[in-house]
Amino acid sequence: MRLYIIFISVFILMFSISLFAQQGIWGEGYNFIKRNFKISGEIGGYGEYYTTTSEYARRPNNTGRLFFRPTISLFNLIQIPFEFLISTEGSSARQDINQFGINPRWSWGSLHLGDFSTEYSKYTLSGILIRGGGIDINPGNFRFSTAAGFTKRAVPGGAQDGSFKRFLFASKIGYGNESVSYLDLIFVRAKDEISSLDQSHKSITVLSPNGRDVLNIGSVVTITWNSYNVGGAVKIEISRDGGATFELIADKQPNVGFYNWTVTGPATFEALIKISSVEDSTVFDLSDNFFSIGSGVQTTIVPNTNNIVNQNAVVPQENLVLGAKGRISFLRSAISFDFDAAGSVYTRDLRAQEINIDSSKIPSFVLKIYKPRISTNYDFAFNTALGLRFSSFSTKVGYRRIQPGYNSLGTSYLHNDIQEISVMNNITILNVNLNLSYIRQTDNLLKQKSFTTARNIITAGINARILKGWTTTISGNVLLMTNNSKKDSTRINFRSYVLNLNNNFVFDPKGFTKGLIRSINLNYSLQSSDNRSYLLKNNTTLVHSVNLGLSFVISNELSSSFSAGFVSSSIFDTVKSFTHNYTLSFQHKAFSNKLNSSLSLSSAFNNANKSYRASVSSGYNIADSDNITLSISFLRFDGKTFRGGSFNELLTYLTYNHRF
Numbered sequence: 001m002r003l004y005i006i007f008i009s010v011f012i013l014m015f016s017i018s019l020f021a022q023q024g025i026w027g028e029g030y031n032f033i034k035r036n037f038k039i040s041g042e043i044g045g046y047g048e049y050y051t052t053t054s055e056y057a058r059r060p061n062n063t064g065r066l067f068f069r070p071t072i073s074l075f076n077l078i079q080i081p082f083e084f085l086i087s088t089e090g091s092s093a094r095q096d097i098n099q100f101g102i103n104p105r106w107s108w109g110s111l112h113l114g115d116f117s118t119e120y121s122k123y124t125l126s127g128i129l130i131r132g133g134g135i136d137i138n139p140g141n142f143r144f145s146t147a148a149g150f151t152k153r154a155v156p157g158g159a160q161d162g163s164f165k166r167f168l169f170a171s172k173i174g175y176g177n178e179s180v181s182y183l184d185l186i187f188v189r190a191k192d193e194i195s196s197l198d199q200s201h202k203s204i205t206v207l208s209p210n211g212r213d214v215l216n217i218g219s220v221v222t223i224t225w226n227s228y229n230v231g232g233a234v235k236i237e238i239s240r241d242g243g244a245t246f247e248l249i250a251d252k253q254p255n256v257g258f259y260n261w262t263v264t265g266p267a268t269f270e271a272l273i274k275i276s277s278v279e280d281s282t283v284f285d286l287s288d289n290f291f292s293i294g295s296g297v298q299t300t301i302v303p304n305t306n307n308i309v310n311q312n313a314v315v316p317q318e319n320l321v322l323g324a325k326g327r328i329s330f331l332r333s334a335i336s337f338d339f340d341a342a343g344s345v346y347t348r349d350l351r352a353q354e355i356n357i358d359s360s361k362i363p364s365f366v367l368k369i370y371k372p373r374i375s376t377n378y379d380f381a382f383n384t385a386l387g388l389r390f391s392s393f394s395t396k397v398g399y400r401r402i403q404p405g406y407n408s409l410g411t412s413y414l415h416n417d418i419q420e421i422s423v424m425n426n427i428t429i430l431n432v433n434l435n436l437s438y439i440r441q442t443d444n445l446l447k448q449k450s451f452t453t454a455r456n457i458i459t460a461g462i463n464a465r466i467l468k469g470w471t472t473t474i475s476g477n478v479l480l481m482t483n484n485s486k487k488d489s490t491r492i493n494f495r496s497y498v499l500n501l502n503n504n505f506v507f508d509p510k511g512f513t514k515g516l517i518r519s520i521n522l523n524y525s526l527q528s529s530d531n532r533s534y535l536l537k538n539n540t541t542l543v544h545s546v547n548l549g550l551s552f553v554i555s556n557e558l559s560s561s562f563s564a565g566f567v568s569s570s571i572f573d574t575v576k577s578f579t580h581n582y583t584l585s586f587q588h589k590a591f592s593n594k595l596n597s598s599l600s601l602s603s604a605f606n607n608a609n610k611s612y613r614a615s616v617s618s619g620y621n622i623a624d625s626d627n628i629t630l631s632i633s634f635l636r637f638d639g640k641t642f643r644g645g646s647f648n649e650l651l652t653y654l655t656y657n658h659r660f
Contacts, residue, residue, distance in 0.1 A: 041070035041081070044657035054647035064088045070660075072104075080104035083115065109137040118147055118170075120410075123342040123381045123402075124186045124323040125170045127412035143184065146171040151409075154196035162314035165196035168410060176326070180333060186323035186342070189369075190409035192316035194350055199312050202229040204275050204285045207304050211289025214300040215263045215271075221299065223249075223259045225275050225285070228312055230255060232279040240268040242290065252278055267294045316350040319409040320370050334389055341382035346407040348375040379405035381416070392429060398422040404446055417443045431465040451485035453492065469506040476500070488534035496529040518559075521549040543569040560586045579606040594621040609639035625659040 048063040068084040083101035101114030112118070112134040119126050125147070132149015152166040168190040176182025207224040215221055223236060234255050237246040253259055255277075271291050276284030288306070323342030329335065352375040357367065385398040404417035424437040437459045444452035461475035479496040505520040524546050531539035545567045552560045567579040581604035588597045597618040604611045612635070619629035635649040 038073040039070055040073070040660060041068075042657055042659045043068045043070075044655065046653065046655045048651070048653040050649075050651050052647055052649040054645075054649070058649075059651070060088075062088070079106070108139040109135065111135050112147065116147075118145065120145070120170060120172050120184070120186050120188070121323055121325045121340050121342070122411065123340060123383075123406075123414070124188045124321050124408055125168075125410035128168075128410060130168060141176055141182075143172070143174040143182075145173075151190065152192075154193075156197060158313045162197070164192035164194070164314065164316045166190060166192045166317075166409065170410060174326075178327070181326075181328050183326035184324065186321070186325065188321040188323070188408065188410045189319070191318045192350060194316045197314070197316075200229060202277070202280065202283045203227065204230060204234070204277065204283055205306075206273055206275055206285045206287050208301055209271075209273055209291045210287045210302070210304050210306075211291055212302045213291035214297055215291065215293045216297050216299045217263050217265045217267065217293060217295045219263050219299045221261055221263055221301070223261050223273060223275075225257055227255055227257070227277075230277050230280075230283060232277065235276050235278055236261075237274040237276075239272040239274065240266065240270065240293070242270040243272050243286065246274055263293060263299075265293065265295065268292065315348060317409060318347040318350050318370070319407060320345045321408050321410065336387045336389070338385045338387070339382065340384075341380070342406075342408070343378065343380045344406050344408055345370055345372075345376065345378045346405070346409075347373050348377075349373070352376075377405045379403035379407075379416075381406040381414075393425075393427050395423070395425045398424075401445070404448070417445055419443070419445055433463045434461070436460050451483045451490065453481065453483040456480040471504045473502040474500070491534055493532040494529070495532070497527070499526040501525070516552055516554075518551045518553050519549075521547075523547040539572060541569065541571050543567065557589050558586065560584070577607055579604065581605070595619070609637070611638070612636045627657045629655045 044067055046063075046065040046067075048059075050057070050059045050061055050063070052058070065085065065087045067086075069082065071079055071081040073079050081103045083103070085100070101112070101116050103113070103116060104111045112130075114133075115129055115131050116134060117127070117129050118134060118136070128151050130147055130149040130151055132147070134145070134147030134149075136145045137143070146169075148169045149167070150165060151168045152163045154165040155161065155163045157163075168188070170186070170188040172184055172186045174182060174184030205226045207226060209215065209221065209223070225234075227234070232255065233252040235251050236249040236253060236259055238249055239246045249261055250259060269290065269292050271293050272287045274284060274286050291302075321342055321344045323340075325340045326338075328337045350373070352373040355372045355374060355376070357372060381402040383398065383400040385396050387396040388394065398421070400418070400420040400422075402414070402416045402418050406414070406416045408414060418441060420439060420441045422437065422439045425435065427434045437457075439455075439457040439459075441455040441457075442452055443449070456479070458478040459476070461473065463471070463473045465471050477496075477498040479494075481492060481494040483490070483492045485491040500523070502523045503521070507517055507519065525544075527541070527543040527545075529541045533539075545565070547563065547565045549563045550561065552562075554560055561584075563583045565579075565581045568577075569579075570576045581602065583600065583602040585598060585600040589595070590597075595618065598616070600613075600615040602613045613633065615631065615633040617629065617631040619627055621627050631651075631653050633651045635651075637649070638646045
């Protein structure tokens with residue numbers, strides 16, 4: 001609620017100042033501010049309603065968002081943009097998606113406050129959102145940048161969903177012109193706050209029998225459970241009256257997660273298993289639902305589909321990265337050499353024991369900055385490229401290597417244990433452009449795996465303008481993937497080929513088409529793959545795709561387009577399918593282009609599945625600075641292969657945008 005109050009208050013203040021400036025109601029004394037103070041930007045909202053007859057809803061029933069993006073200009077020298085985003089999904093997401101930021105800019109620098117992202121290099125700081133502050137200064141050829149803030153909030157959960165609160169500090173200093181020659185030195189430090197998550201919670205979770213099971217008296221059934229932070233033995237009990245009373249099955253049993261129980265009578269339809277800690281009886285769990293015990297019945301154990309979360313699987317991490325990025329060019333950039341390199345020290349678990357290191361070999365101030373632990377490792381990554389560029393020909397030869405142990409908590413995603421050699425060429429002759437490239441990738445750089453996987457990728461393409469309105473493109477791709485495993489069960493031998501033909505025709509509306517057909521696009525692609533691995537013999541896939549697109553000009557206010565797609569595929573030479581889809585849409589403009597409406601009808605057919613979608617959207621410019629849009633989309637799906645069967649789906653949304 002506090003965020004909404006701030007949002008509304010700032011909007012009222014900005015809007016009032018802008019209105020007073022336009023009306024000049026502050027008198028002659030305001031003329032100076034009016035000339036040197038300007039505010040612009042946009043504010044708006046989005047509301048969505050979704051409903052479906054399927055039990056598998058793909059979206060929340062209701063969604064709402066508010067955004068406010070004002071920019072203040074001072075003396076025509078400094079620009080201060082603000083960024084506010086409030087969403088109903090907000091804090092319900094794993095990481096908060098609400099955003100609030102202010103980013104003033106001027107001729108030789110910028111400032112960041114709130115939520116922002118910045119790019120140093122793909123191996124150091126790239127692709128993550130920071131909530132904090134930063135500054136970029138670039139007077140002339142000198143560059144300095146620093147950023148600090150939180151990149152993750154504390155979220156209880158397992159290894160996939162949980163996270164500690166993480167603080168990051170980064171800095172970059174450099175000199176030179178990025179388009180010619182330059183050098184940047186980069187420092188990134190990220191560390192999780194151990195105290196941000198309480199992992200001392202004790203729990204026991206019954207896995208089976210967990211409800212709706214059927215147990216035959218005299219049969220042997222395995223009782224299973226999970227436990228976290230529970231030391232010592234456990235006690236196993238059963239209730240036959242829905243939890244009113246319990247009887248002992250086994251006491252002081254090792255907490256190993258399972259116990260083989262010979263089912264005893266009497267029979268019941270309201271059985272529950274209870275497992276508790278012997279040391280702390282307040283830590284226990286019951287079966288989620290009743291199960292049955294009977295004589296002469298068939299024992300049936302219902303699989304437990306609950307998401308069992310290990311709260312201790314997420315670990316606090318620490319990372320220190322030093323990097324360098326730059327370019328050296330000669331002969332007016334006809335010859336250039338680019339490089340991007342970084343070294344990383346990464347600790348997987350901050351709770352691990354520290355390593356005693358002789359301070360005489362390593363300066364004491366280094367150990368104060370970063371303390372190595374038994375879960376700490378260091379490694380490096382780099383990327384280089386040598387380029388030659390001439391008027392009609394260019395080539396680039398690159399080499400990339402990312403060691404298996406390289407990690408940077410300042411990047412959103414980084415694939416390590418990879419070595420890549422690449423050669424890319426481009427030739428332009430008149431209206432014809434030809435490109436040819438080759439990439440070879442390998443892993444197992446430290447030979448710690450039992451075999452090495454290699455990928456060879458060859459790509460070729462030609463783009464030509466045949467006539468004034470006719471452009472054609474032919475491209476092909478070959479992928480060869482193998483490994484040197486000596487075992488048939490793990491050996492890989494995969495090949496894939498792709499051929500694509502595309503033709504685009506653009507007609508003069510006053511030509512022979514009499515203003516009806518505006519353009520035609522025809523595309524054909526062939527995809528063929530063959531997996532010759534021992535365990536997947538005769539695994540061949542062949543896919544033919546044809547797509548046709550037409551656009552029409554019916555009148556000055558009405559236009560239309562039609563598209564059709566056909567896909568034929570076969571797998572193992574036995575599993576064959578044919579998919580075809582069609583879309584017809586209309587676009588209409590009215591009231592001097594203030595009202596823009598569209599209607600779209602589409603259908604798709606694949607074997608036993610059919611889908612039909614109708615969408616209508618209308619946007620109206622209330623004024624030059626205000627726009628409101630309403631959209632309604634209805635989907636009907638009929639199928640036998642989808643787990644939810646046939647269903648209907650309705651999506652409606654309303655947006656409003658005001659520019660000032």
